Amino acid sequence: MADATSGVTADLLxxxxxxxxxxxxxxxxxxxxxxxxxxxxxxxxxQFDKKTMLARHRLVNSVxxxxxxxxxxxxxxxxxxxxxxxxxxx
Numbered sequence: 001m002a003d004a005t006s007g008v009t010a011d012l013l014x015x016x017x018x019x020x021x022x023x024x025x026x027x028x029x030x031x032x033x034x035x036x037x038x039x040x041x042x043x044x045x046x047q048f049d050k051k052t053m054l055a056r057h058r059l060v061n062s063v064x065x066x067x068x069x070x071x072x073x074x075x076x077x078x079x080x081x082x083x084x085x086x087x088x089x090x
Contacts, residue, residue, distance in 0.1 A: 006036040006070040013039060013067060020063045021045040024081055031073065038073035044084040053078065 010028035017023045025044035032038040041060075048056045056078035061068055068074050079087070 008036045008039075008067045008070050010039065013041065013064060016063055016067070017041075017043055017045075017060070021047050021059070025084060037071050039071060040075040040077075042077045042079070044079045044081055046081055048078050048080045049082075 010030055013028050014026045017026045021043065023043055023045045025042070027042040029040045030036065030038070031040055043060060047059065051059065057076055060076045060078060061074075064074070
């Protein structure tokens with residue numbers, strides 16, 4: 001493969017998170033200008049309930065293990081549905 005892309009797309013990340021974490025909301029932002037090397041994510045899942053931030057990140061990273069290995073930067077922000085709702089009231 002001669003191209004510089006990782007083969008990882010926002011859509012791929014999104015579909016895995018919806019499928020495997022029963023996510024209610026996922027936003028993926030490609031920070032790399034389209035080459036698929038740096039992503040920032042907002043993930044809202046009931047599976048994060050009663051988990052520390054570290055445990056949430058580990059859960060996400062275990063779901064996206066292969067994808068994260070192929071990219072340079074991955075920044076997930078993990079919320080429970082309750083936390084997400086509270087953020088958006090006001």
